[in-house]
Amino acid sequence: MKRKAVVLLSGGLDSAVTLFFARSSGYDCSALAVDYGQRHRVELESAAKIAGAAGASLKVMKLGIDWGGSSLLDKNSRIPLGRSANRIRRGGIPSTYVPGRNTVFLSVAASFAEAIGAGDIFIGAHTEDSSGYPDCRPGYLKAFGEVIRSGTKAGLEGRLRLRSPLVGLDKSGIIKLGHRLGVPFKDTWSCYSGGRAPCGKCDSCVLRAKGFAGAGLADPSLGKTKKAQGYA
Amino acid sequence: MKRKAVVLLSGGLDSAVTLFFARSSGYDCSALAVDYGQRHRVELESAAKIAGAAGASLKVMKLGIDWGGSSLLDKNSRIPLGRSANRIRRGGIPSTYVPGRNTVFLSVAASFAEAIGAGDIFIGAHTEDSSGYPDCRPGYLKAFGEVIRSGTKAGLEGRLRLRSPLVGLDKSGIIKLGHRLGVPFKDTWSCYSGGRAPCGKCDSCVLRAKGFAGAGLADPSLGKTKKAQGYA
Numbered sequence: 001m002k003r004k005a006v007v008l009l010s011g012g013l014d015s016a017v018t019l020f021f022a023r024s025s026g027y028d029c030s031a032l033a034v035d036y037g038q039r040h041r042v043e044l045e046s047a048a049k050i051a052g053a054a055g056a057s058l059k060v061m062k063l064g065i066d067w068g069g070s071s072l073l074d075k076n077s078r079i080p081l082g083r084s085a086n087r088i089r090r091g092g093i094p095s096t097y098v099p100g101r102n103t104v105f106l107s108v109a110a111s112f113a114e115a116i117g118a119g120d121i122f123i124g125a126h127t128e129d130s131s132g133y134p135d136c137r138p139g140y141l142k143a144f145g146e147v148i149r150s151g152t153k154a155g156l157e158g159r160l161r162l163r164s165p166l167v168g169l170d171k172s173g174i175i176k177l178g179h180r181l182g183v184p185f186k187d188t189w190s191c192y193s194g195g196r197a198p199c200g201k202c203d204s205c206v207l208r209a210k211g212f213a214g215a216g217l218a219d220p221s222l223g224k225t226k227k228a229q230g231y232a
Numbered sequence: 233m234k235r236k237a238v239v240l241l242s243g244g245l246d247s248a249v250t251l252f253f254a255r256s257s258g259y260d261c262s263a264l265a266v267d268y269g270q271r272h273r274v275e276l277e278s279a280a281k282i283a284g285a286a287g288a289s290l291k292v293m294k295l296g297i298d299w300g301g302s303s304l305l306d307k308n309s310r311i312p313l314g315r316s317a318n319r320i321r322r323g324g325i326p327s328t329y330v331p332g333r334n335t336v337f338l339s340v341a342a343s344f345a346e347a348i349g350a351g352d353i354f355i356g357a358h359t360e361d362s363s364g365y366p367d368c369r370p371g372y373l374k375a376f377g378e379v380i381r382s383g384t385k386a387g388l389e390g391r392l393r394l395r396s397p398l399v400g401l402d403k404s405g406i407i408k409l410g411h412r413l414g415v416p417f418k419d420t421w422s423c424y425s426g427g428r429a430p431c432g433k434c435d436s437c438v439l440r441a442k443g444f445a446g447a448g449l450a451d452p453s454l455g456k457t458k459k460a461q462g463y464a
Contacts, residue, residue, distance in 0.1 A: 062296045100343035103383050107339040111332035140383040147379055151335050151372040 002028035004118035006109050009033050009058065011046030013188045013208060014124035014166055017178035019054050021165050022122045024181055029056040030116060032109055036063045036101075042196065046189035053184045061108055102135035106144050106162070114154045119161070121148070126166040126174060128207065138167055171211025179217060186220035198222075234260035236350035238341050241265050241290065243278030245420045245440060246356035246398055249410035251286050253397050254354045256413055261288040262348060264341055268295045268333075274428065278421035285416045293340055334367035338376050338394070346386045351393070353380070358398040358406060360439065370399055403443025411449060418452035430454075 005027035007019045022029050031054070033047040044060060051058035102125065109121045125136040134140060145162040154160035166174050178185065190208045191198035198205050198221065212219040237259035239251045254261050263286070265279040276292060283290035334357065341353045357368040366372060377394040386392035398406050410417065422440040423430035430437050430453065444451040 062294075064294045098343070099346035099386075100339055100384055103379055104336075104339040104343055107332055107336040111330070111336055114331035134385060134388050135383040137382065140379065143375065143378040143382050146375040147335055147372065150369065150375050151367040152332055153366060154331075156366050 002026060003120070004028050004030065004113075004116060005120040005122055006113040006116070006118045007031050007056065007122040008105050008109050008124065009047045009051060009056075010124075011043030011048075011050065011189045012124075012204075013171075013178065013183075013185065013190055013211075014126060014174055015047075016050045016124075016183050016185075016188045017174050017181065018122050018124035018166060019050065019056060020178065020181040020183045022120075022163075023054050023056070027120065029054065029122075030112070030118065031056045031058045032105075032112055033058060033060045034063055034105055034108065035060055036098075036104075038098075040189070040192050040194050042194075043189040046187055049187040050184065053187065059112065061112075063104065063108070100135065102133070102140075103144065110148050110152055110155075110160070113160055114152050119154075119159055121160070121162050123162070123164050124166050124174075125164050126169050126171075128170045132203075141167065170214070171207055172214030175211045175215040175217060179215070188221065234258060235352070236260050236262065236345075236348060237352040237354055238345040238348070238350045239263050239288065239354040240337050240341050240356070241279045241283060241288075242356075243275030243280075243282065243421045244356075244436075245403075245410065245415075245417065245422055245443075246358060246406055247279075248282045248356075248415050248417075248420045249406050249413065250354050250356035250398060251282060251288060252410065252413040252415045254352075254395075255286050255288065259352065261286065262344070262350065263288045263290045264344055265290060265292045266295055266337055266340065267292055268330075268336075270330075272421070272424050272426050274426075275421040278419055281419040282416065285419065291344065293344075295336065295340070332367065334365075334372075335376065342380050342384055342387075342392070345392055346384050351386075351391055353392070353394050355394070355396050356398050356406075357396050358401055358403075360402045364435075373399065402446070403439055404446030407443045407447040407449060411447070420453065 003026070005022050007015070007022050007029050009015045009019055009031040010033065019029060019031055031047065031051040033044055035041065035044060048058055102123065106121065106123060113121050125141060141162065141164050148155040148160055148162055150156070152160055169177065190204045192202045192204045193199040208219065235258070237254050239247070239254050239261050241247045241251055241263040242265065251261060251263055263279065263283040265276055267273065267276060279292070280290055334355065338353065338355060345353050357373060373394065373396050380387040380392055380394055382388065384392055401409065422436045424434045424436045425431040440451065
């Protein structure tokens with residue numbers, strides 16, 4: 001019998017690669033997506049497609065985070081455009097930072113994993129994001145691993161651990177890995193702006209374009225619309 | 233201006249004492265309760281009364297934890313009766329243990345605290361519960377403190393910390409403290425069984441009765457119904 005894993009799946013590129021990585025490592029994967037009122041809820045449709053392509057079950061958990069604190073939640077706030085300007089504006093942490101987001105996601109994943117008897121939790125946090133979001137950094141992930149080890153029954157018994165296989169990779173490295181694993185990039189969603197086509201200008205779109213360029217690959221999600229074509 | 237704090241409030245005795253403790257320490261308190269499908273949802277009514285008595289705002293967050301894994305969530309499962317039998321049955325961890333519950337609650341509290349600019353998060357975890365629930369133990373609370381310090385913007389900037397003032401107290405000590413602080417014990421709810429009156433037999437009812445007896449105080453929540461009268 002295959003070992004069970006819970007994989008946090010946002011519908012974005014990183015979590016899709018993580019899911020395919022876990023599958024290729026021989027896990028029976030349960031993907032977990034969170035509907036937390038993100039303006040780019042279209043990513044949840046991507047999550048469904050990606051889980052389907054990976055042969056994983058998908059659970060979408062609704063979470064009433066309605067206290068704002070992030071441009072990613074507030075439809076009246078502007079998503080910052082361009083990566084560097086954005087970083088400077090917020091002293092290194094983008095305004096799209098959602099307070100405690102990965103902590104909430106990992107907590108829910110730990111609860112879910114323990115309830116279904118999964119032994120591993122996978123998250124697609126990585127180096128390039130971690131320069132902006134504190135809850136993607138290796139030190140943070142280590143601290144959360146300790147929360148799982150000390151604060152869950154399964155963790156105390158050595159049956160539950162946290163894995164972040166992308167943590168040392170940059171976007172190009174992640175895209176190359178995903179390419180080898182057959183990730184359907186066309187179905188992944190990165191844009192933060194909340195439209196039906198990628199804006200090509202937000203932090204996440206810019207990083208994605210840079211990643212594909214660095215990997216020497218074309219982004220198959222482009223060319224869907226006129227607007228998107230201008231974005232690579 | 234008073235410093236802001238987020239206080240996790242279940243409607244039970246421990247979190248009520250914690251809220252009154254935070255208030256007496258001079259904080260402007262925002263209480264946070266979580267509706268996670270617990271069978272004893274009546275505790276949320278208690279949370280509203282207690283927050284009102286403490287002059288705190290109350291936010292109830294709905295959380296779709298529907299994956300079970302605990303007798304506290306599953307209406308078809310039996311809540312274990314009597315403290316010791318229960319502990320033996322599950323190798324030291326009661327079946328009422330909800331996978332990762334405090335981790336989920338603390339995550340949500342950290343996100344909420346950061347969004348509203350609170351500098352402290354209070355949780356009523358303590359020694360006697362920690363003998364049964366891993367996510368009440370001091371080592372766990374320390375690990376979660378590190379998650380807040382490393383994984384939130386406010387934590388990184390030294391503006392957010394976790395406090396568990398009851399951690400070294402037993403139930404009698406907590407009740408004595410609450411008595412001094414004027415906690416309206418009659419409005420607190422401890423029973424896990426999901427009825428409209430305390431069952432007097434579940435783990436939580438037994439521990440409460442023992443605590444009042446040890447403190448040499450009468451439990452003002454008793455005597456409401458005939459059934460409850462038999463429970464001290």
